Amino acid sequence: MDLAMFSQIAPITDHLFLSSAAAVKSDRIRSFGITHVINLTLEIPNLNLPNLECIQIHIEDAPHARLSAYFDRCADKINHVHMRGGRTLVHCVAGVSRSATICMAYLMKYQRMPLDQAYYHCKKRRPVVHPNVGFWRQLIEYERRILGRNSVKMVSSSMGMIPEVYQEEFRNMVYVPSSHRNHYRPSPAPFRY
Known part of the structure; x- marks a missing residue:
């Protein structure tokens, strides 16, 4: 960023x-x-x-x-x-x-x-x-x-409800709980055989 x-x-x-x-x-x-x-x-x-x-x-x-x-x-x-x-x-x-x-x-x-x-x-x-x-x-x-x-709707994601315009951005992220705050991090690349 x-x-x-x-x-x-x-x-x-x-x-x-x-x-x-x-x-x-x-x-x-x-x-x-x-x-x-x-x-x-x-x-x-x-x-x-x-x-x-x-x-x-x-x-x-x-x-x-x-x-x-x-x-x-x-x-x-x-x-x-x-x-x-x-x-x-x-x-x-x-x-x-x-x-x-x-x-x-x-x-x-x-x-x-x-x-x-x-x-x-x-x-x-x-x-x-x-x-x-x-x-x-x-x-x-x-x-x-x-x-x-409406041109935007809320959709379900692994992080809860998000506006559909965030879908691509959130697609490769996973929720990682922390003792102080909620953090979102990129998910690891999928394992390929």
Whole structure:
């Protein structure tokens, strides 16, 4: 994995950007012409710059967290900023789950992108994008409400239910319990005679 990716600001559209908290630096904000920031962290304070509006949503990156309660509010704000000629950066701690989820919700609501396309669009621009399973369930429900259909469904895997867009990635992984955390590791190559 390219660790430099975690400190990059990824352009999702010409007016929407996605990053980790580590990338949120005043010089970088100015160089991208960012006028608004949506901070989706519990513990990281907003950047205090003149002419920069920041919104902080205190939410954890956990499958039970109700991020969907903010889908419309954030998507509407991103669209409003765009209509006024501004640019929005959405970030969380790593720029992988919470912030990616909000960007995908925006793409569905305002770009009318099906969820699978919104995911692949974000993943192409920021390869570390990987919303947690709970956020996927919320995105699937949101897609049904916004677009009237679903392009992604949850499927059974050796690691439990996952969005079908993760199937290829999870196919060669096995669950390895640990005393501290759950870890997923690539499975060994199958034995061939």
